[in-house]
Amino acid sequence: MTREKIIQTINDFLVDEFEVDSAVISPDANMKESLDLDSLDYVDLVVIIQSNFGVKLEGKDFENIHTFEDLYNVVEEKFHAIA
Template structure:
């Protein structure tokens, strides 16, 4: 799976599952502020990532995630590590 596929899948489930406007999702946008997720939303986000990409995530994986680009990179790195 390449970076463009990861971005497309992530953006699609953010729009569908979290009702985020597609226009506010950009690589440099601050993910936490843009999405306005609470702790339960993060649990849902982890479940969706795990089901879409087959990777396991923990709290430590989100420590350095500030922007959407960081989020995409983290998922892509998890996929590569699994392969």
């Protein structure tokens, strides 16, 4: 899967599942502030990422995720590590 496909898939499910306006999703935007997620939303995010990419994000992964670009990078790294 290409980086572009990973980004598109993540953006699509953020819009669909979390009802986020696609205009707020940009690589350098602060993810937490843009999405306004609570702890249950993060659990849903982990499940959706796992079902779409076959990778599991853990709590320690989120320590370094501040922007959407950070999320893309973590998912891409984990995806290619298992591919």
